[in-house]
Amino acid sequence: MAKSEKWIYYFSEGNTKMREILGGKGADLAEMTRIGVPVPPGFTITTKACAFFSANKKWPKKLEGQLKANIARLEKDMNKKLGDAINPLLVSVRSGAAVSMPGMMDTVLNLGMNDETVLGQVRKTGNERFAWDAYRRFLQMFGNVVMGVEHKYFEEALENAKHTKGVKYDTELDAKDLQRIVAVYKDIIRKHAGKEFPQDAKEQLKLSINAVFGSWNNQRAITYRELNHIKGLLGTAVNIQAMVFGNMGDDSGTGVCFSRNPSNGENAFYGEWLFNAQGEDVVAGIRTPLPMSELKKKMPKQYAELNAIRLKLEKHFKDMQDMEFTIQQGKLYMLQTRRGKRTAHAAVRIAVDMVKEKLIDEKTAILRVEPSQLDQLLHKTLDTVAKKKARLLITGLPASPGAAVGTVVFNAEKAVELGEKGESVILVRTETSPEDIKGMNYAKGILTARGGMTSHAAVVARGMGKCCVAGAGEVVVNEHEKKFCVKDAEVREGDWITLDGSTGEVFVGKIPTVEPALSGDFAVLMKLADKYRRLGVRTNADTPRDSEVAVKFGAEGIGLCRTEHMFFEGDRIKAVREMILADDLEGRKKALAKLLPMQRSDFIGIFTVMKHRPVIIRTLDPPLHEFLPKEEKDVEELAHETGMSVERIRQKTEELHEFNPMLGHRGCRLGIIFPEITEMQARAIFEAAAEVKKKGIPVKPEVMIPLVGIVKELELQKEIVEKVAAEVMKEKKVKIDYMIGTMIEVPRAAITADEIAKTAEFFSFGTNDLTQMGLGLSRDDAGKFLPAYVKLGIYNKDPFQAIDQEGAGQLMKICVEKGRRVNKKLKIGICGEHGGEPSSVEFCHRIGLDYVSCSPYRVPIARLAAAQAAVKEK
């Protein structure tokens, strides 16, 4: 660090761009000062000073001198002196990092109070109670924050005082009471901190600065940064500012306000304030704050000034502002302004309105809404008032957003049975398996005890756009007795529960829900997004119903249609099992012949919904053992149906068992060993396409071969598909435009993309598997260490949620470059779970993919994320 390092900036020396070294609060205080908004004078110690202190446990050399000079300047500006018995200057010492970490670090107010200055303050203000109260508050904060004395000791003393006097509120204590409390507080500090409260104001200041520096690395702050993926910051800045008081009588007050309504986005002045109060009183909730309209009535001049400042700040920062103000004896001061937090509804409305008002341009509007927030708008939500009153049973993982209300059932059959009658049911399982899919389809929501955000239940539910709470660990399901328990609570089949899939909450009973609204501002924003995005957005959908939902959400095609999900329904699973259990080709062909018309009708349904839009259909992917029954009774039933012995079925299941099924006999390896499966699937696709095309719909099937690792696999499968396509087109006398491509999910495929692209017409990244293989992480098993890994900072984010850009992402980059080098027309997309995650969408944009594909309910998120990526690029 240079010797001439400037460690402190007086507010008038900074500006809003200096957030990195002044922190957000400091930079905005400086900016307000710069543009003439009334801010109590003060200065900011830089984040670099904090970094130096953290590393060296002492101040940088020049800091002391610079602090002295800035205090002198502040004393001059305020015409008061720190620690002066006659005309004491009081200051606040506040933290403020470059990224907002609300409430995580420490603050000291009223610094400068001591046994002498309190008397000066009494003389100066003529308000004895105010002065002693300020001293009392300072002692409490300083004692706690700087001297490490627990809050409870101070609270107890205060309570005692009120008790003794027989009053309820602090405000009922008079100056004498407070003076006594000050003495008690000093004793408390002496006793619990083991040393005397420092009377010297300069000493108080230095200790407070150190405390704020130190609070950067308190456990709470570290955890907050971890949870919010805040990295790479130097430390916190420290803002030292002249105190102003909203509690100096009825011409004083304090409040927080927003330049627009943060809840619904309406362009109206919104806020709360209190007469004769300190900022903390507003937050504490002891007195009920008043709306802004009351300020307008009571203090019209100050209101007008504040409203003008509100408009000025919004215009200046071009965004909705969250402001703090204090009126001290009629004079208005702004203590803070920052970008206002807002709900998804508000975010969309404010962005759209501000474009209309020409305050921001379209590109800025696109950047103003967090894509992941949109989720809130796409699903049913619980009525917020009713929710507050409901009984929370447990909180699991928010696995698939939305709200669901229904009676509890414990197996898929029951879900189907009641669901078919039109009843609303919630399927509760320890964990789900592919055999539950039909039941999940009929349920309004799913609750599981085990499994993470990428468990079977979670993935399938998101695909269906169905509310799901997964991994609610304390839920103990007793399917046999038809009940589940959470500690002492017991919920029986038929009882009503309500799920909030966006928060993971599970409630007892029914809570009213609110339907999503996709028109209006939302539609305007989506249109804007479509205008700017370069990436196409497709959907992962396996049924006509999913396809319809996705098209409504703006999907431009299907990026992944998983044929295996169709295999689980009704009679199909029987034919599938018959095929698997067959001893020879003939037996398999017989079973496949039964599946052909079923698959064909599925595809007819999907093609009819999707019309001219391209539809990628993936050939069979999962290992065959996934289709065989595990439970004794299911095996017996299968034995009964097929006439095979239970023994034989067990033996076949045993034969198919795999140590690492993820890397086993699945994907195109099935179609290579059993070409007749690929043949049947290709026939179903092309016969369906032919039929739909004859109705005048210009179908565009794209056949995708999964798990290709080496080009020869694709060549062999392509040969079969092409042969069948030619046969069907000849038989049906229809020409069908189609493409054949491959998933890129095996690392080898990515690094030999230049070979594979010679044979493939398109690539689609299966980033789930690419992550599993590329990182050597089994999604199902990583729960034992991945959370710790994210906590230790080994991975920034769970690589199954956001693409690991340096790892899996690098494989993708290599793949895109190599693939395009040999095949300029190669279409490249992504159909892994990451396709709907904003940072991953941005990455896909940056590496030049043609489209992303995600579950229907994530399509709008992907559209917005894609637009943001395009806007950021320019």
Next chain:
Amino acid sequence: MAKSEKWIYYFSEGNTKMREILGGKGADLAEMTRIGVPVPPGFTITTKACAFFSANKKWPKKLEGQLKANIARLEKDMNKKLGDAINPLLVSVRSGAAVSMPGMMDTVLNLGMNDETVLGQVRKTGNERFAWDAYRRFLQMFGNVVMGVEHKYFEEALENAKHTKGVKYDTELDAKDLQRIVAVYKDIIRKHAGKEFPQDAKEQLKLSINAVFGSWNNQRAITYRELNHIKGLLGTAVNIQAMVFGNMGDDSGTGVCFSRNPSNGENAFYGEWLFNAQGEDVVAGIRTPLPMSELKKKMPKQYAELNAIRLKLEKHFKDMQDMEFTIQQGKLYMLQTRRGKRTAHAAVRIAVDMVKEKLIDEKTAILRVEPSQLDQLLHKTLDTVAKKKARLLITGLPASPGAAVGTVVFNAEKAVELGEKGESVILVRTETSPEDIKGMNYAKGILTARGGMTSHAAVVARGMGKCCVAGAGEVVVNEHEKKFCVKDAEVREGDWITLDGSTGEVFVGKIPTVEPALSGDFAVLMKLADKYRRLGVRTNADTPRDSEVAVKFGAEGIGLCRTEHMFFEGDRIKAVREMILADDLEGRKKALAKLLPMQRSDFIGIFTVMKHRPVIIRTLDPPLHEFLPKEEKDVEELAHETGMSVERIRQKTEELHEFNPMLGHRGCRLGIIFPEITEMQARAIFEAAAEVKKKGIPVKPEVMIPLVGIVKELELQKEIVEKVAAEVMKEKKVKIDYMIGTMIEVPRAAITADEIAKTAEFFSFGTNDLTQMGLGLSRDDAGKFLPAYVKLGIYNKDPFQAIDQEGAGQLMKICVEKGRRVNKKLKIGICGEHGGEPSSVEFCHRIGLDYVSCSPYRVPIARLAAAQAAVKEK
């Protein structure tokens, strides 16, 4: 193809370098002609003509004309005419590809014979029987090869004739008999081929050429090429050559000979021949051939000429030659010369001798021995004579070479019990698990019913240098009844069996064995190899005994010491299980404290053997559940020992269960979640090093962190190791030179090597896992499709046996480049199974690794392969 394409080369127009278009046989016939060796005249139709024919099902335009011209030239040289009734020319039509495919394709001899020329032949030779016999032979060959009539019909007719006449041998049939057979043969052809035998010699020739062309793609030839990885050839050439006859009386004969002894390599003329016989008679084995010494006695002039030719050819081709000759009425003709096949013993001796004789230089000698052949020399072998007489029970996979003789036992405990008494036992298991290791150690050999070349049994056995036959599918083990069955045969505990781990054969009873000889020529060759190789060669060894063997075989260090193998012995497994089952850190630490002295003593043993040589020790790698017992009785025993309930142990095992353990909680992920394990292991390593160093041995421990995927993992583990190293060095007051590095086995590690190399001092490729993850192939499960994959040509070779150079290999290349770019001093090696496989060793050389590491018994193979790679490069 150019219009002026030369489709045919007269022998005098070609040379030995034209193998690609003339085939091996054609090129060498041309070469012999060129250097003046007496060869019957002829010409070669190129492999390009065959390729054209295969693709177009017709001859290239100019071929017919060129054939005519060359036949004319041949007729002129021989002063005979094809199909001429007075002076007929007979020719042979033989296949011959660029790479030898012995017996795989077709041959036609005596072409030109018909009803007229047979009479001309009678007149010309005055030997009626010879002429009709030649016709008879031609009909049989032509009928079979060209006209597709099955052999058996001709054989039956011949047998009938002998039966009718009451004789045993063909030679007892006279001219009249043969004339009758000729008539019968023509009938057979008419009947079974559906058409007449063509009398026109030109027609015969064209049809024969097509038949030879066609034989390139017969199933037998295709399979042979697949099995021998022969790729990229155009087709077979066709050699048309004037016939010479060794069966024209007592001044005629025929034989095959080698320029040196192909069995032991001795520099002596070696061969077999027959008086008055055709070449096929030598091979057929009806008459017993005579040694060369007999030729010397019977035909001294011809012997002398042949011997001179032998010496000339060996000098010319600078390699041991395998030759065919015919003496026709006193005149010697050479029909073929080619590189002679030889045993490993012979290969080594011939290479070393030829250097001494200054026939070849050292580099050539290095290239003359196939590295994988050396295996034969490093292990006990079965006495070849006794082996031929023994009863073969079954053939499994040759999983680990060598020979083993012992009595059968069915579990590890019994193997230990008898092994400790000094008895020779063979451990027979359905498949082995880590719990069998101690028993395997005591057994002379291992036989398993399940599992491939990379199964647990195979890998461990190779590591131990112990004979193993794996995956003998028909073996059904009944451990309970202490027997195993192979179809009807039953082998009981205590019965003797013999294994040949180099061939996979299992014999009933005892067969004498022959000890390997590692001195003499072998030692000379190894010294040569060391002189030329650039790659270092280390070994994978987990025990002092393995280390000793490896050093004897020339290992320059340990490339991989797997600490987990040490965990299975005796009391250790108890402490390991105690650690795994512990509920908290304290419990784990208690158990680890018990393991510390055991691990330390292991390392002391290894360091003491390895002395100054570097020793890489890998920290714990396998998932913890591998250490827990699976069998009911073992669980009960563990419960008894630990005082834990069976229930609790089951529950813990259940908790540790993984869906895809290969990608689960293993490798450095263990050390990161349980840092105390790494700490204990580091302490054991450094305390051992300190103790050994104090004895004056300059130990060089290198600590290797497994399964790193992201640099932060390595950083965290390195921190622990460095801390412990510093502590131990301080405690023991010894300075220890050590390095810390990582395995590269996760694809992500390979592609982010530039990050990882900043922290790692060395890399070691774990190519087993890198192949599994990079190719998405589970080694344990690939058996269901990988054999078919190799057969379909999807992968050239099993990627677990030879590095998949385009896939896993490309990841290695990227890794080496990126790693070295940021860390010039980075040492890079390989410690996967591939480290001892010749083509993989060559690949490692080419991409610039510093060393390979392989199991002790593969060290000499790696040394030679490394030398070959270096020599080839120059």
